[in-house]
C-alpha cells in the first residue's frame with residue numbers, strides 16, 4: 759500500500775513537473791530570439807516587444823535608415839547587432855530627438871500625459887520624426903527652389 763502511494767506521489771510529481779516546465783517554456787515563447795531590453799532611457803522599461811519593434815521600424819522609415827545605422831555591431835559576433843550598446847553615436851542623437859519631440863508636442867501642441875511609446879504608436883503626437891525627416895537623415899531646411907521654379911515654368 760505504502761509503496762503504491764509512493765509510486766503515485768512520484769508519478770504526480772513528474773506530471774506536475776512536466777506541466778510546470780511546459781508552462782514555463784510557453785510563457786517565454788513570445789520572445790524566443792532575444793532578451794528583455796536592458797538599456798532603455800526614454801522608452802518604458804516594461805515595453806512589450808511588438809511596440810518596441812514597431813517604433814524601431816518607424817524610425818527606420820522616417821529617416822530611410824536601417825537598424826545598423828543606429829545600432830553598433832556586437833563585439834563577439836560582428837554579424838549581429840548589439841542593440842543595448844550605445845557605441846553608435848546615432849543612437850544617442852535619436853534619444854536627443856525623442857526628447858525634443860516630446861517637448862515640442864507637449865509645449866506647442868498640448869499633447870500631455872502618456873509616455874513616448876504609447877503616444878507614438880497611438881498617433882497622439884502632431885510632430886514626429888517623419889514630420890521633419892520625411893525619409894531623409896538630413897531634413898530640408900529650405901524649400902527646393904529648383905523644383906518650385908520648374909513648377910512655375912510649367913504653369914506659364
Ligand code: HEC
Nearest residue numbers: 795796797798799800801814817823825828841842852853
Ligand atoms: C534612428 C535610430 C534607430 C534605428 C534606425 C533603430 N533603433 Fe533601435 N533603438 C534606438 C534608440 C534611441 C534606442 C534606445 C531607446 C531608449 O533609450 O529608450 C533603441 C533601442 C532598441 C532596442 C532595445 C535594446 C536594449 O536592450 O535596451 C532594441 C531591441 C532595438 N532598438 C532594436 C532595433 C531594431 C531591430 C531596429 C531595426 C528594425 C532598430 N532598433 C532601429 C534607435 C534606433
Ligand code: HEC
Nearest residue numbers: 817848851852855856859885886887889890891895896897
Ligand atoms: C523638429 C524637427 C525634427 C524632428 C521632430 C526630428 N528630427 Fe532628427 N534631425 C533634425 C535636424 C534638423 C537634424 C540635423 C540634420 C542635419 O545634420 O542635416 C536631425 C538629425 C537627426 C539625426 C542625425 C542624422 C545624421 O546623419 O547626422 C538622427 C539620427 C535623427 N535626427 C533622428 C531622429 C529621430 C529618431 C526622430 C524622432 C524620434 C527625429 N530625428 C525627429 C530635425 C528633427
